[in-house]
Amino acid sequence: MTRDITVTQVRITPIAFRDGPLLNAAGIHEPWALRAIVELETSDGRVGISETYGDEPMLRVLEQARALVIGLSPFDLNRMEERVRASIKASPGAVEFELAPGSHSAKNAPKVISTLEVAMLDLQGQIVGAPIVDLLGGKVRDAVPYSAYLFFKYAGHIDRPYAPDAWGEGLSAEQIVEQARRMIDLYGFQSIKLKGGVFEPAHEIACMRALHQAFPGMPLRLDPNANWSLETSIAAAPELDELLEYYEDPCPGLEGMAELAKHTRLPLATNMVITTMEDFRRGAAMGSVKVLLSDHHYWGGLRATQTLARMCRLWDLGMSMHSNSHLGISLMAMTHVAASIPNLTYACDTHYPWQEEEVIKGGRVSFDNGAVRVPTTPGLGVELDREQLAVLHAQYLSCGVRNRDDLKQMQKYEPGFTGKNPRF
Numbered sequence: 310m311t312r313d314i315t316v317t318q319v320r321i322t323p324i325a326f327r328d329g330p331l332l333n334a335a336g337i338h339e340p341w342a343l344r345a346i347v348e349l350e351t352s353d354g355r356v357g358i359s360e361t362y363g364d365e366p367m368l369r370v371l372e373q374a375r376a377l378v379i380g381l382s383p384f385d386l387n388r389m390e391e392r393v394r395a396s397i398k399a400s401p402g403a404v405e406f407e408l409a410p411g412s413h414s415a416k417n418a419p420k421v422i423s424t425l426e427v428a429m430l431d432l433q434g435q436i437v438g439a440p441i442v443d444l445l446g447g448k449v450r451d452a453v454p455y456s457a458y459l460f461f462k463y464a465g466h467i468d469r470p471y472a473p474d475a476w477g478e479g480l481s482a483e484q485i486v487e488q489a490r491r492m493i494d495l496y497g498f499q500s501i502k503l504k505g506g507v508f509e510p511a512h513e514i515a516c517m518r519a520l521h522q523a524f525p526g527m528p529l530r531l532d533p534n535a536n537w538s539l540e541t542s543i544a545a546a547p548e549l550d551e552l553l554e555y556y557e558d559p560c561p562g563l564e565g566m567a568e569l570a571k572h573t574r575l576p577l578a579t580n581m582v583i584t585t586m587e588d589f590r591r592g593a594a595m596g597s598v599k600v601l602l603s604d605h606h607y608w609g610g611l612r613a614t615q616t617l618a619r620m621c622r623l624w625d626l627g628m629s630m631h632s633n634s635h636l637g638i639s640l641m642a643m644t645h646v647a648a649s650i651p652n653l654t655y656a657c658d659t660h661y662p663w664q665e666e667e668v669i670k671g672g673r674v675s676f677d678n679g680a681v682r683v684p685t686t687p688g689l690g691v692e693l694d695r696e697q698l699a700v701l702h703a704q705y706l707s708c709g710v711r712n713r714d715d716l717k718q719m720q721k722y723e724p725g726f727t728g729k730n731p732r733f
């Protein structure tokens with residue numbers, strides 16, 4: 310009986326991988342990005358895998374979750390969720406990073422549920438011989454489209470812990486167009502997002518204009534991560550009107566976005582002001598945000614993402630996906646769930662092109678015309694490469710980073726940098 314199979318062991322391995330000197334509203338990425346790889350081993354010797362945040366508070370709650378899943382059948386998703394909700398709470402005083410909703414400790418329970426759910430679904434798929442997408446109701450598309458995610462960047466990290474990446478500097482409009490061209494040549498993306506909130510809005514708008522000229526007809530997005538004031542966002546809107554498919558989180562707060570919505574025809578998108586069901590209720594009542602960027606890592610998993618998609622359909626909201634620095638296990642989980650969502654109205658975000666290392670067998674996931682093929686093999690469709698896991702874990706042990714801190718990193722370049730938000 311498949312229900313006799315139970316989880317007998319949980320392995321949590323923090324890893325660190327190289328990440329570029331990417332600029333954002335909070336500062337700049339550190340040379341090492343952290344993740345945690347979670348493995349659930351069963352009584353019949355199978356291993357289900359998952360990838361999530363690797364900062365210290367997250368590692369602590371994952372440790373707490375260990376006992377909650379041992380003894381459960383991989384099919385007991387509801388019981389797992391009940392147990393996690395009953396015992397995993399917010400961590401008082403935890404380090405939080407405003408730009409990355411996944412670092413908010415109030416989301417500890419959904420983050421843990423998501424981590425365990427992906428590994429349990431991987432196991433379910435292996436047991437019944439079906440890809441995860443089939444357990445989610447089956448695919449409505451064979452491949453999931455992603456967008457080219459551009460960043461302003463320096464050529465190399467100030468600390469120089471390894472040789473600079475191959476992308477070079479990305480500060481001027483010409484360099485941003487060049488970055489887009491390279492990313493599209495390599496991956497075939499068919500839409501472009503620029504991470505903004507870094508330079509004066511006039512420069513970022515000029516970059517969008519240059520992208521529009523270089524790639525006529527290509528859907529474009531700009532995401533200043535709430536680093537523009539409401540006034541700046543209103544003033545910029547007419548200039549962006551003809552350029553963008555959506556205007557992502559230009560100014561802070563649901564109220565700010567609601568006021569901005571009165572001044573622009575552009576659909577407003579967010580992964581910052583709606584990150585919980587409570588926000589969803591308030592946001593729906595205000596009617597300001599038109600596109601929701603979901604993220605299974607903090608919304609509570611793949612099934613919760615499907616629920617969110619249904620809510621978006623009901624409230625007539627567009628849907629896409631948010632991303633932070635991640636590797637292939639997360640990319641495949643995103644791909645399975647996105648393939649099951651009929652109303653995925655926009656290509657998903659992914660930081661994946663910025664990562665060079667991998668933790669799965671076969672190395673880097675490939676993109677075809679900007680899309681990832683939905684696996685047809687059982688479970689997630691990818692397996693852990695144990696040698697690589699050991700290498701990335703050793704990097705974690707030696708790199709010294711334990712919590713993401715883009716502000717502190719930026720102060721190495723500009724000691725006076727305050728990270729004040731909104732800055733423009």
Ligand code: GKR
Pocket residue numbers: 331332333334408409410504532534580631632633634658
């Ligand atoms: O990694 O620099 C970054 C991004 O700014 C990230 O922290 C955001 O969470 O990509 C994200 C976004 O779309 O807001």
Ligand code: MG
Pocket residue numbers: 532534557558579580581631
């Ligand atoms: Mg965003």
